[in-house]
Amino acid sequence: MNEEQTVRNPKGLLISLCAVMMMSVMNGTMFNIAVPDIAKTYQLMPSEVSWVMTGYIMVYAVGALTYGKLADFYPYRTLITFGLSIFCIGSLFGFFAQNYAMVLLARVIQALGGAMIPALVFLAPIRYFPNERGKVLGIVSSVMAFASGVGPIAGGFIAGFLDWRYLFLTSALIIVTLPFLRKNLPQEEAKKGYIDYLGAALIAGVISTLLLGITLGISWLFLLSVTCFGLNIWRMKSIDEPFIPAHLFKNIKYRATIITSFLGVVCLFGMMFMLPIMFRDAYGMGTMMIGLVLFPGALSAALMGQKGGRLVDTKGNIFVLYLALTLLASGFLLLSTLVGAHPYVVSATIIVAYMSFPLVQASSADLLANILHKNETGVGMGVFNLLNFVSGALSGALIGKSLDVFDPNQPFNWFGFEGTTAVYSNVFLVFSLIIVLGFLQFRFNYHKKERVYARKKAASL
Template sequence: MEKQHESSVPNPTRLLVSLCAVLMLSVMNGTMFNIAVPDIAKTYQLMPSEVSWVMTGYIMVYAVGALTYGKLADFYPFRTLITVGLTIFAVGSLFGFFAQNYGMVLVARVIQAVGGAMIPALVFLAPIRYFPKTRGKVLGIVSSVMAFASGIGPIAGGFIAGFLDWRYLFLTSALIIVTLPFLRRNLPQEETNKGYIDYIGAALIAGFISTLLLGITLGIPWIFGLTALFFFSNLWRMKAIEEPFIPPHLFKNIKYRSTIITSFLSITCLFGMMFMLPIMFRDTYQLGTMAIGLVLFPGALSAALMGQKGGNLVDSKGNTFVLYLAMTLLASGFFLLSMIVGANQYIVSATIIVAYMSFPLVQASSADILANLLDKKETGVGMGVFNLLNFVSGALSGAVIGKTLDLFDPARPLNWLGFNGDTAIYSNIFLGFSIIILLSLGQFYLFYNRKSLALKKAASDY
């Protein structure tokens, strides 16, 4: 599909507003239900392992769907994909509102995920296709909306479930359909392009991701055997046919690979922080749901404010500069948190801002780097892999941190500047995050710049 330009968009500003609105509602839908899980369990008399499927099933389908829609975007018009995706999402939301049993709730969440997975896939592709001159700025805005929505989702979910009923979360999500006319009005007309889609390869990737997430979330070892089977079957498939679902040469590109690894590890730590903070404030600071939301709100707001400035920096200073800046802030923020966890809750809330504000910087800069590396015919699948790993990172970080909190309860933190007592385990996790970020930054510097470093060395030797 030929690259579109800003002039082909009827109204770029309105399109951007519509994209941000639909992304806001989509991300909030995912995070709102976190807060409602105990209420759903109480309604249907469920064990924790049973009710966890409300989130597990959604994430599984969402992750695979994000990659699939990215691939489809290389061939089908955005108008068509957005219309289909939002319609399916709204149908699933209404089905959930009228659900009569837990089975119907799970079906509703799966239907939501089938449609909703389209949103992040296309929202991150839209700046590349329709805003080529201000791509960095627009990616920054999109990333800030995603970070802000992740922060206020639990607050909105707690308010709706507390004052009405958890079923109204489905009804709130159905409101996303109101954005469809605005999106269709502001998206340009495009033609469907012919192309081959490897559906068998897509099924193998879906099996690999699904079993991986199941193994992580349920903690059942034998499931990882199936994961390995799907993984090696997919490797064979990628070599056996001419046009596999994910072109293997994507990962042979050392710059693409190092950027994907850096983004994955960064987002894993950020999602891990978002998962852990409510638990920490509840267990060690004895805060209620609304109080936790208010303590986290400044961080979410800082991410929203930083996004546009970070996007401008991408356009003016370059994407690698912003990524280095974001990773430095992130490592510093996690290290500071490992020092002050256990202090007054408002001091912790202020320190969280340093890490939170890095969220849109990491996403905007890494997405812009990948867009520059990808051939225009593979932008959809290349960015689809980016979105896929973002959602896998959320499931992975939640499962690993949950197990860590279950198994360890140290009295002293590894950071000698930290507080002793109940918060020591959280201090250790934040310190671990800081180390992971530094290692990720090191591998990006080493591999992304390998060719230029080799040329400099050759020049100095000469």
């Protein structure tokens, strides 16, 4: 029987998937807005408060890939019930937190449960909508973009009128989607299978020690990170079913795509983490005003998300990726130049970079779908999501440390503003250069086989 026929109400399932994804994305963007308030409450430095985001993403990253593997063996209804229940418990724990350590623990618990959501939402279209996979993924991407637009303004109003702790209480409302998901997901039986938990632990070790080393400045943690990485490589080559198959990375086009996506998301997440801090410290804005200033950029991502899939279909995924990278590099260069100007000018400039987010995601995902073999789609997309989440955590840790250490008065950008915004101008300039490097490596590596083939053909004539 076709798996799509096992879904009693496909429309109801799609609505449920979109609802849970929207609330999950809003959870992340709302807390991004509240970072300055949390820092003020507990008298934290930028690198310390960055763990509100990086700690969450770190656990979320490994968890998303783990849930993806578990979905091959356990029913979605079981996984969704477990994940959302844990997420709700973490949210309630955070609402009643009495100190910063409890806030971080609450975010970790949230991540342990919430990591299930991308695994469900991105794999369900493949499993339950095989004949409409592209359409369903496009709808989900639009909802994600819309949520990223609503999240900042919602977070600003909640934290502004009430308190940032109420963001935890708002996140707990995600549990209302559980009955609808259980009703619309088909009843399935558990299957036997093997999951390399040791490999998962080694990957978690690489990520956590690297981020801790950057944040705390402890050199031996970098050595431990390298050790975990080496052991993971050995593990990948020594067993039949490693947590991440080594052969995936032998595909040049796959490598080029995930590297480019990784670099793009590093800069985008870094921008999202840094902007609230910048508007608070350099412009003296409150949380609600920060939300209003960021809303036009986030809304542009929502609107562009609706067109991203259509552009990929009509213009091609490579064209859209090149367009997205060009917009990103230009947007970051403009921000580097204009940071320090009137906040409305900066708000308008943010739109150029923000609107590129769904284009990068849509084009990269479509490229990978065409590159990967059908049997490798789950793990291949899982690695793609893993690296995207890690990039977000890494950027938060690096930028938090940079803001702690550097306080220049003169920006590297000759046309930039002097003063308290100089450090932010420098970071945006570095972002622009990173995007250019990503563009060049993709162009060189993705088309490498075509160039070799063309040379061989020309030599044979």
